[in-house]
Amino acid sequence: MTSPNKLRVGILGAGEVAQVIHLPTLALLSHLYTIEAICDISRKNAEHCAQKFLIPLATSNHDDIINHPAIDLVFTLTSDEFHASLSIAALKAGKHVFVEKPLTLSIPSAKRIIAAEKDAGGPRVFVGYMRRYAASFVKAFKREVESIPRILYARVRDFSGPNKFFVDQSGTFQVKNTDFPAGAGEERDRMLHTLFEEAFEGKEITEEKRKYCRFLGSLGSHDISLMREVLGSPESVAGVSLNEPFYSAIFNFRNKGTGEPYAVTYESGIDAVPNFDAHLAVYGKDKRVEIRYDSPYVKGLPIKVKVEELNEHGEMTSKEILTSYEDAYTAELQELYACLVDGKGIKTTAEDALEDIKIFDMMYKKYDESIR
Structure with missing residues (x-):
C-alpha cells in the first residue's frame, strides 16, 4: 500500500553503495520513498543512475540537492571526508539526513554534525549501521x-x-x-x-x-x-x-x-x-x-x-x-521511514556513532x- 506521506529523497554520491545498495532498495520501497534528484562528482555517474532509476534530476553540484525545495531527506553516500560538510549543509537547509557509516573520521567532526543537528531544531540524522537493523x-x-x-x-x-x-x-x-x-x-x-x-x-x-x-x-x-x-x-x-x-x-x-x-x-x-x-x-x-x-x-x-x-x-x-x-538494508530503510514520518526514536543517531x-x-x- 502506498503511504500518503512519501519521503522525497535527494542522493549525494552515485558510487558503489548508491548503485548496488541504496538506489535498488529505495526503488523497491517506492511506496515509502521517491527519489527526486541525484548528484555525483562524476556527472556521467549521476546521469547513468538517473536514467536507470527514473530520477528527474541529475547534477554534479551538491547545492542542487541540498537546496532543492521538493526534497525532505538527503542521503549522504559520498566518500568519508565529505560526510560532515555535506550533512551539516543539508541540516542547515532544513533537510533530514541519512549518512552512510562512518558518520565521519574524527571526534571534532562528529561533534560539529551533532551541533548542527541541534541548531537545525527539527531535521534529524540517521547513521547507516544496517547490521544493527537485521x-x-x-x-x-x-x-x-x-x-x-x-x-x-x-x-x-x-x-x-x-x-x-x-x-x-x-x-x-x-x-x-x-x-x-x-x-x-x-x-x-x-x-x-x-x-x-x-x-x-x-x-x-x-x-x-x-x-x-x-x-x-x-x-x-x-x-x-x-x-x-x-x-x-x-x-x-x-x-x-x-x-x-x-x-x-x-x-x-x-x-x-x-x-x-x-x-x-x-x-x-x-x-x-x-x-x-x-x-x-x-x-x-x-x-x-x-x-x-x-x-x-x-x-x-x-x-x-x-x-x-x-x-x-x-x-x-x-x-x-x-x-x-x-535483508538488513531494507529493514534499515523501513526503520528510517518510521523514525522520520511516525516520530519513532532513532537508534543509530549521530551521538551514538560518536561513541x-x-x-x-x-x-x-x-x-x-x-x-x-
Missing part, C-alpha cells in the same frame, strides 16, 4: 545473549574478502566513470588531511595511521558499532595490531551488573579469498551465541544465529535461528603507546 540481530541474537548470566569472552570478526567478487554478482551492474572536475583530488586530500589532524591530534600522521583510520571508518565501523550495541563500550584497549590490510585488537570489558572482567577480540581484514566471514560471537559458561553475516551486496542471503549450549541433562545441544530473510569514533581514538592511542 531482524535476526534485533530479535534472536540479542535475546539469546541476554540469557547468558556471565559473559566469559566474545569475538568480533570481519574478513570480508574481495568486494568486487560480490559486487560483480549482485545483479546491479555498477558503472564507474572518471569524468571528475579539475582540482577534485586536491580538495579531497585537503579534507582528509584535516580529519587526520583531528583524529591524531598532536601526533605524527604516518601513512600507516592514515590507512588505519580509513579502515576503521570503512569495515571496522560496522563491527565496533555492532559490538557496542550488544556489549557496551570497552573499559580499555589491551593491545592492537596493525598488519595492513589486517587489523586486530583486544578490548577489556566488564559484565553489566557484576562487574566481572572479560576480553573481546576484534579481528578484521581484507584478503583475496572470496569468503565473507563476518560474525559476532559471545561465550558464557554453558552457552555460546553467534550471529553470522553474509555479503550485503547480494540480496536475500540469510543472517543466521547459532546457539550451542548444555541442556538439563548435561548434553550439548545446537540450534540455528533465522528470524527473517529480509564508535571514541573507541577508534582509544585504539589509536594504544597504537601510539606500542611504538614509543
Whole structure:
C-alpha cells in the first residue's frame, strides 16, 4: 500500500553503495520513498543512475540537492571526508539526513554534525549501521545473549574478502566513470588531511595511521558499532595490531551488573579469498551465541544465529535461528521511514556513532603507546 506521506529523497554520491545498495532498495520501497534528484562528482555517474532509476534530476553540484525545495531527506553516500560538510549543509537547509557509516573520521567532526543537528531544531540524522537493523540481530541474537548470566569472552570478526567478487554478482551492474572536475583530488586530500589532524591530534600522521583510520571508518565501523550495541563500550584497549590490510585488537570489558572482567577480540581484514566471514560471537559458561553475516551486496542471503549450549541433562545441544530473510538494508530503510514520518526514536543517531569514533581514538592511542 502506498503511504500518503512519501519521503522525497535527494542522493549525494552515485558510487558503489548508491548503485548496488541504496538506489535498488529505495526503488523497491517506492511506496515509502521517491527519489527526486541525484548528484555525483562524476556527472556521467549521476546521469547513468538517473536514467536507470527514473530520477528527474541529475547534477554534479551538491547545492542542487541540498537546496532543492521538493526534497525532505538527503542521503549522504559520498566518500568519508565529505560526510560532515555535506550533512551539516543539508541540516542547515532544513533537510533530514541519512549518512552512510562512518558518520565521519574524527571526534571534532562528529561533534560539529551533532551541533548542527541541534541548531537545525527539527531535521534529524540517521547513521547507516544496517547490521544493527537485521531482524535476526534485533530479535534472536540479542535475546539469546541476554540469557547468558556471565559473559566469559566474545569475538568480533570481519574478513570480508574481495568486494568486487560480490559486487560483480549482485545483479546491479555498477558503472564507474572518471569524468571528475579539475582540482577534485586536491580538495579531497585537503579534507582528509584535516580529519587526520583531528583524529591524531598532536601526533605524527604516518601513512600507516592514515590507512588505519580509513579502515576503521570503512569495515571496522560496522563491527565496533555492532559490538557496542550488544556489549557496551570497552573499559580499555589491551593491545592492537596493525598488519595492513589486517587489523586486530583486544578490548577489556566488564559484565553489566557484576562487574566481572572479560576480553573481546576484534579481528578484521581484507584478503583475496572470496569468503565473507563476518560474525559476532559471545561465550558464557554453558552457552555460546553467534550471529553470522553474509555479503550485503547480494540480496536475500540469510543472517543466521547459532546457539550451542548444555541442556538439563548435561548434553550439548545446537540450534540455528533465522528470524527473517529480509535483508538488513531494507529493514534499515523501513526503520528510517518510521523514525522520520511516525516520530519513532532513532537508534543509530549521530551521538551514538560518536561513541564508535571514541573507541577508534582509544585504539589509536594504544597504537601510539606500542611504538614509543
